[in-house]
Amino acid sequence: MLIELLVSVTIVLALLGAVFSLVDPSGGALAVQSLTADLHQRQRGVLAELHRHLLLAGSGPHPGMNGVVAHLRPAVAPALRGAAGDLSQGADRFSVLYTPPGETGARLASDLLGNPATIGLLPAACALPCGLSDRGGGLALIFDATGRSDLYRVLSLTGATALLEHVAGGAPAYAAGAFITPVVIRGFHHDRNAEQLRVHNGAGSDLPFVDGVVDFAVRYFGIAQPVLPPAAGPAAVTAPCLRAAGAAAPPASGIGALDPALFGDDSSCGGGMPFDVDLFRIRRVRIDLTLRVADAAWRRPAAGPLSMPVRNTAIRDIAAILDVAPRSLAGW
Numbered sequence: 001m002l003i004e005l006l007v008s009v010t011i012v013l014a015l016l017g018a019v020f021s022l023v024d025p026s027g028g029a030l031a032v033q034s035l036t037a038d039l040h041q042r043q044r045g046v047l048a049e050l051h052r053h054l055l056l057a058g059s060g061p062h063p064g065m066n067g068v069v070a071h072l073r074p075a076v077a078p079a080l081r082g083a084a085g086d087l088s089q090g091a092d093r094f095s096v097l098y099t100p101p102g103e104t105g106a107r108l109a110s111d112l113l114g115n116p117a118t119i120g121l122l123p124a125a126c127a128l129p130c131g132l133s134d135r136g137g138g139l140a141l142i143f144d145a146t147g148r149s150d151l152y153r154v155l156s157l158t159g160a161t162a163l164l165e166h167v168a169g170g171a172p173a174y175a176a177g178a179f180i181t182p183v184v185i186r187g188f189h190h191d192r193n194a195e196q197l198r199v200h201n202g203a204g205s206d207l208p209f210v211d212g213v214v215d216f217a218v219r220y221f222g223i224a225q226p227v228l229p230p231a232a233g234p235a236a237v238t239a240p241c242l243r244a245a246g247a248a249a250p251p252a253s254g255i256g257a258l259d260p261a262l263f264g265d266d267s268s269c270g271g272g273m274p275f276d277v278d279l280f281r282i283r284r285v286r287i288d289l290t291l292r293v294a295d296a297a298w299r300r301p302a303a304g305p306l307s308m309p310v311r312n313t314a315i316r317d318i319a320a321i322l323d324v325a326p327r328s329l330a331g332w
Contacts, residue, residue, distance in 0.1 A: 035293050036315055039212070043291050046197065046210045047322050053096050053186045054285055058328035060099020060181060069099055069141065069183065070328040071229050071238045072149045073270065074279035078218065078263055080187035081273075082139065082151065082202025083167045089264050094218045094285065095187035095200070097141075098328070103131030105140070105181030108174060109160065112142065115171040121160045124179070128160050131182040137203030139185055140164070144178040147239045151183070151273055153203055167202070170272035190216035195292070214317060215290035220258045222281035225250065229332050241269035241277045255283050283332070284325045292317040 058075025060068055069075070074097070080086045081095045099105070106128060109120030121128055132140055138154035142164075150172050155163040162180075166172065185202025190213060197216060199209040228238065228246030238246075258281060267274035293299055293315045 032298070032315060035295065035298055039291060039293050039315065039318060042210055042212065043289075043318060043320055046213075046289065046291075047320060049209075050188065050287060050322055051324055053098075054322075054324040055327055056098045056101070056184075057096035057326040058098055059101070059326070060183070060328075061104060068328050069097060069181070070326070070332075071236070071242065072141065072143050072147060073097055073239065074275060074282065075326050075328055076220070076282050076285055077275065077279055078220070078260060080189060080200045080202075082137075082185045082187070082200070083153065083204045084206070085187060085200060085202065086189070089260065090189075091217050091219075091260065092192070093187065093189035094287075095185060095202070096326075097183055097185050097202075099141075099181050099183055100131060103182050105179055106130040106132065108142070108176050108178045108180060110176050112164070112174040112178070113171075115169070116155060116163055116165040118161060118163050121162060121180070129157055129162075132157060132162065132180065133182065134162075137185070137201045137205065139167070139183050139202055140180050141183045142174055142178055142180045143237065144174055145237060147237050147243065148172075148271065149239065150174075150271065151185075151202075152180075166272065168273045172272055188216075210291075212292045212294050213289065214292050215288065215319070217288045219286045219288075220260070220263075220282050221255050221284040221286065222258045223255060223283060224253070224281075226277050226280040227332070239269060239277075239280075242280050245277050245280075258282065283329050284323065286324075287322040288319070289322065290317050290319045 058068060058070025077095050078089045078093065079095060080093060104124065104126050107122040107124050109122045112119050123130060132154055134154045134157045140152050140154055141149055142152055143149035151167040152164040153167055155165050187200035189198055191198055195213055196211055197209045197213040198206055200206045226242055226245040228243065262278040263276045266276045269275050269277050298315050
């Protein structure tokens with residue numbers, strides 16, 4: 001009887017082993033499908049968000065003025081801008097600046113002096129607060145008819161009165177009648193060690209945006225020299241350095257790759273928040289992005305020899321290229 005029992009147990013265990021050997025590959029296939037779907041979803045999400053912000057870069061009508069935000073400050077820069085932003089430039093980062101769609105801004109009802117400063121607001125073809133807000137970073141761009149501009153943070157907003165703080169800690173003065181428009185800053189930078197793409201909001205917040213980013217590189221394309229926007233007459237509002245450079249520049253003729261070194265050899269624009277006038281040459285941005293599956297046990301290199309045996313169900317890294325021309329820079 002004992003021998004028959006041992007034989008029966010052995011047969012049952014053999015059958016169970018065969019069953020589990022069939023179930024395990026199917027479990028692996030299910031895991032691969034789930035992980036691959038997550039990988040592609042993260043790719044779609046990050047590309048859509050980068051595309052949205054780049055398309056809006058530099059946009060925003062000046063209330064009652066001739067021009068857009070991109071004529072005052074660069075629509076795109078290879079650095080993080082705003083409060084606690086990293087001003088160092090690199091190929092693994094960029095930031096955009098724009099006015100939210102549909103917002104126009106207001107005028108200063110009183111002189112802006114000191115920092116922080118309390119000022120009154122006057123509507124300019126809008127109902128107060130004209131898109132201004134002290135939430136979500138509360139950033140605003142103040143500029144005057146000369147094209148001089150500064151970035152402020154709205155600390156509080158009550159009716160037609162706002163408390164403003166200069167982002168860079170300076171205390172520039174603006175006379176009553178100057179313009180104030182709400183702006184959005186989004187800076188994206190790659191943390192290679194953590195394999196993360198992070199997002200900076202220009203007001204001190206710096207948070208993870210997407211995981212599993214193993215490569216992130218930004219390239220810029222533009223014109224040979226900074227030029228004035230079309231129909232930039234005496235009433236047009238443009239940055240003083242752009243007006244000076246554009247007055248002497250020949251007409252633009254084609255777009256080519258821009259050497260990143262051009263963007264860091266001069267800081268004569270922007271006053272308390274300096275930037276290089278060559279940033280006004282940018283017309284198109286190209287991003288190379290590579291993502292990988294979050295679980296290291298399921299990774300397979302995108303190319304090249306394998307450093308160790310890899311299961312058949314391993315998932316390769318996926319790469320994508322995003323090429324965007326901001327709308328505000330079209331035809332300029």
